[in-house]
Amino acid sequence: MAAQTLKLERSDIQGLVARGYGRLKEARFILLRVEEPKRACAWLLDVAASITSAVDDAERAAVNIAFTARGLSKLGLPSKTMRGFSLEFREGMMSAHRSRVLGDRGNSAPERWRWGGHANPDVDIILLLYAVEESALDESLSLVAGGGKGIDEVAVLSTVSLTDREHFGWHDGISQPSIEGLMCSQSAADTVAAGEFLLGYPNEYGLMGDGPVLDPEADPDRILPHHLGGADFGRNGSYLVVRHITQDVPGFWRYMTAAGDGDHDEAVRLASKMIGRWPSGAPLVASPERDEPALGNDNDFGYHRIDPHGLACPKGSHVRRAHPRDSLDPNPGTGKSLEISRRHRILRRGRQFGSWTSPIIPFSKTLEDDGERGLYFMCLNANLARQFEFIQHTWINNPKFDGLYEDMDPVVATASTTFTAPAMPLRRRVTGVPGFVTVRGGAYFFLPGIRALRYLASLR
Numbered sequence: 001m002a003a004q005t006l007k008l009e010r011s012d013i014q015g016l017v018a019r020g021y022g023r024l025k026e027a028r029f030i031l032l033r034v035e036e037p038k039r040a041c042a043w044l045l046d047v048a049a050s051i052t053s054a055v056d057d058a059e060r061a062a063v064n065i066a067f068t069a070r071g072l073s074k075l076g077l078p079s080k081t082m083r084g085f086s087l088e089f090r091e092g093m094m095s096a097h098r099s100r101v102l103g104d105r106g107n108s109a110p111e112r113w114r115w116g117g118h119a120n121p122d123v124d125i126i127l128l129l130y131a132v133e134e135s136a137l138d139e140s141l142s143l144v145a146g147g148g149k150g151i152d153e154v155a156v157l158s159t160v161s162l163t164d165r166e167h168f169g170w171h172d173g174i175s176q177p178s179i180e181g182l183m184c185s186q187s188a189a190d191t192v193a194a195g196e197f198l199l200g201y202p203n204e205y206g207l208m209g210d211g212p213v214l215d216p217e218a219d220p221d222r223i224l225p226h227h228l229g230g231a232d233f234g235r236n237g238s239y240l241v242v243r244h245i246t247q248d249v250p251g252f253w254r255y256m257t258a259a260g261d262g263d264h265d266e267a268v269r270l271a272s273k274m275i276g277r278w279p280s281g282a283p284l285v286a287s288p289e290r291d292e293p294a295l296g297n298d299n300d301f302g303y304h305r306i307d308p309h310g311l312a313c314p315k316g317s318h319v320r321r322a323h324p325r326d327s328l329d330p331n332p333g334t335g336k337s338l339e340i341s342r343r344h345r346i347l348r349r350g351r352q353f354g355s356w357t358s359p360i361i362p363f364s365k366t367l368e369d370d371g372e373r374g375l376y377f378m379c380l381n382a383n384l385a386r387q388f389e390f391i392q393h394t395w396i397n398n399p400k401f402d403g404l405y406e407d408m409d410p411v412v413a414t415a416s417t418t419f420t421a422p423a424m425p426l427r428r429r430v431t432g433v434p435g436f437v438t439v440r441g442g443a444y445f446f447l448p449g450i451r452a453l454r455y456l457a458s459l460r
Helices: 036-052 070-074 089-093 096-102 134-143 249-259 264-273 318-322 335-342 385-396 450-458
Strands: 026-034 061-067 125-131 151-158 231-233 239-245 351-353 372-382 417-419 428-433 437-448
Touching: 026 134, 036 061, 036 134, 036 151, 036 450, 061 070, 061 134, 070 437, 089 096, 089 385, 089 437, 096 385, 125 134, 125 264, 249 264, 264 318, 318 385, 372 385, 372 437
Parallel strands: none
Antiparallel strands: 026 125, 026 151, 061 125, 061 437, 239 372, 239 437, 351 372, 417 428
16 A cells, blocks of 8 residues: 555545535436537536535535546547546446446346436536535536536436435445545555545555546646646546446345245345345344344454354355455455455445335335335446456356355346355355346446646636
8 A cells, every 4th residue: 555644635636535425415416418519618617616625615515527438528638638548438338348247237238228328318427416405406506507508418316315224224334445645544454545546646556547648738728737748637536437226125125025934033134144234234243143233333344254154244245245355365364355355445425316115124015116216326436447347247246256156246236146145054045036226327437636627628
């Protein structure tokens, strides 16, 4: 990891990198298409003045913005500079190869998406709005209201008020890495080099990640930082993954209830085994037999020393797959294993949508298909292939993860799978676990630094 004395240029970093805006309970995400690039650049100049940076308090509202590769090209970023972005970003999420990597097939295939897919209007920009209340959110919408701005609205992604629960009923948002130089963490194992999330800084390998650079003469006003013979457009930027995911909550609990032979406690126990935490958030490795709400925010633990064989928390559970901690080869349980884990971390920034259900009542007659609900999954990373896509392909969707044979993630895989819960003397194995989530849209965006935003606006 890079030296702990690293200083980040917080005033040039968009605030979403530094925080999830937990105090701002309301959010709305506006998907936009560039129609007239010159007018759109003029509009962007106004937006840039309203962007919330990593130093802003954001007590009442926050505004951030990100662009697809198509959007940056439309606004006039030179093709030579575009080649400095990662291939994954330039290809986009809906390419055939990306679909295979991400497991987007069947009902989750891009051909069926509502936005970002093959049959949908182009998405060039996402405007991310956060506020303490709906009225403050409406004020922020003035940024896109009215005509003559050179942009068209593709879709509005509305959310429900932020809580610490996700729709299946579990305490959420517990395990997040800290960024070196930007966030504080009591656990050194959970502090990750800034270059894992921001371009222009050393990553966990001690190297500077590749990023888009302009010829110096393309930035005569020196809006961007200049070094090594070029104008650095990528510095202080991050790749933003957005996936529109619906959750079949009634189907989830119908399956758990049936697999638990109609017993409420067994249904909750099986669901907890699949997720890797109890509904309160208490980790199974800390309390394998029962839920302990006092441990609901516990995040300082490993797997190898306490539970190497997955008897408490199955190796195939969602949280153990998404963040294996110290259980990875080589040398599980050592600093080397944690070092490998830190190279595949992401910053999650998602918000929920749709009506809330009663908390964990599998037998409730009110738990019907009464509307769509789910998650706008969002995450930030500096290397799409090594971070988000690796987690999705090699850990989440891999049926042979950590010695398993045909078990994909039982909670977020989009296809039917098997789930194995080790036990003594006999393991428990359930088959035909249906996919409980469906991808309805998505795209890769670039969340630029604020100087880069001003440079884009200058291209008019």
